[in-house]
Amino acid sequence: MSRVHQVVLICSTVLGAWLGMQAIHEAGHVLGACLTEGRVARVVLNPLTISRTDLVDNPHPLVVVWSGPLFGLAAPLLLWSVAAALRVPWAFLLRFFAGFCLLANGVYIGIGALDRVGDCGEMLRHGSEPWQLWLFGAVTAPVGLWLWHRQGRQFGLGSANGQVSRGAAYGSLVACMALLVLGFAIGGE
DSSP: OHHHHHHHHHHHHHHHHHHHHHHHHHHHHHHHHHHTTOEEEEEEOOTTSOOEEEEEEOSOHHHHHHHHHHHHHHHHHHHHHHHHHTTOTTHHHHHHHHHHHHHHHHHHHHHHHHHTOTHHHHHHHTTOOHHHHHHHHHHHHHHHHHHHTTOGGGGTOGGGTTOOOHHHHHHHHHHHHHHHHHHHHSOOO
């Protein structure tokens, strides 16, 4: 039965991290728009597509486009730091999430600069230099991997032999389901 809890924990954590990363990244774009008097037309978080934020007016596109990945790093790091400082038993889930966000945003921006895909195209069109995007990826992606280092035991891997916290497993599942509902509710295609 412990393997079932392990599978629930790993699957819900990975899917939840993907959905949460997209939500926080898009929240950064929305925050950037609000701070620069931009107007958001809609946010797409549908789990069956890639997230995005569409703006009606965007007087400061470079600020708005960089706000997504920057907030997408800062918010998860802050959440994990607070949970770790408070010694919350499931802080390892937020550490995994923070690592996931750093890795995903770093790879997206660093490699995306080559193809000018998504946000990267906007960054380059509005004045960012390719080396800035590469540097962003070169710094953030390894930090994300570092955050994942030695986390396997918490997920029942290695010497843990499938043993995980049932509370963490089902808490992660509930959070993942909530993110799925949020994704379907906000901006479908």
